[in-house]
Amino acid sequence: MNKNLFSSNSKGGCPDCAGLGFESINMHFMADVKMICETCNGKKYTSGVLSYKFKGKNIHDVLEMTSEEASNFFDDEQIKKRLNMLTEVGLGYLNLGQTLDTLSGGESQRLKLASNLHKKGGFYVLDEPTSGLHSSDIEKLLKLLNRLVDNGNSVLVIEHNLDVIGKTDWIIDLGPDGGDMGGQIVAQGTPEDVAKVIVSYTGQFLSKFL
Numbered sequence: 769m770n771k772n773l774f775s776s777n778s779k780g781g782c783p784d785c786a787g788l789g790f791e792s793i794n795m796h797f798m799a800d801v802k803m804i805c806e807t808c809n810g811k812k813y814t815s816g817v818l819s820y821k822f823k824g825k826n827i828h829d830v831l832e833m834t835s836e837e838a839s840n841f842f843d844d845e846q847i848k849k850r851l852n853m854l855t856e857v858g859l860g861y862l863n864l865g866q867t868l869d870t871l872s873g874g875e876s877q878r879l880k881l882a883s884n885l886h887k888k889g890g891f892y893v894l895d896e897p898t899s900g901l902h903s904s905d906i907e908k909l910l911k912l913l914n915r916l917v918d919n920g921n922s923v924l925v926i927e928h929n930l931d932v933i934g935k936t937d938w939i940i941d942l943g944p945d946g947g948d949m950g951g952q953i954v955a956q957g958t959p960e961d962v963a964k965v966i967v968s969y970t971g972q973f974l975s976k977f978l
């Protein structure tokens with residue numbers, strides 16, 4: 769059996785919707801309307817492919833599982849390991865078949881970082897990774913960044929958010945002001961060190977925050 773049959777954008781895809789599960793209807797001056805494909809009922813695959821089952825589930829059923837559910841469903845250690853990584857970064861609720869365009873900014877960022885979690889010796893530079901994130905998402909991001917560091921990677925974050933700054937190992941505070949008025953190192957050290965520096969704006973905010 770050809771494994772491409774189980775990719776909806778390859779051989780196994782429903783021919784009427786090209787494996788998308790829906791058809792877009794052009795509404796001219798309005799946004800396109802998505803209609804569930806009547807041939808596959810939104811399941812994306814041909815009925816032939818859907819008739820193959822593993823432990824009673826077809827490929828559509830499996831893709832509807834959350835990564836947490838799938839981790840219990842599969843016995844293979846390699847598969848479990850990868851799925852558990854998603855749970856660890858707080859994405860255990862995502863469906864396996866969920867498309868990337870439905871993820872929030874925070875979710876896609878965590879997903880990208882999670883895929884590097886098993887690597888060592890990397891150096892990650894993140895420019896204001898918390899912008900647009902909900903506070904619960906910031907907490908998950910921080911956990912993930914700490915895991916990367918614990919696993920032997922370095923993380924450099926350019927950030928204004930005190931939740932992040934207050935939890936770093938080392939701060940390099942650039943100033944004294946923004947843009948052309950800055951560019952000098954005003955203070956550096958642990959958050960506790962920097963909080964004691966009177967001339968550092970970051971330090972002043974940190975001293976109230978810590």
Ligand SMILES: [Zn+2]
Nearest residue numbers: 782785805808
């Ligand atoms: Zn279809």
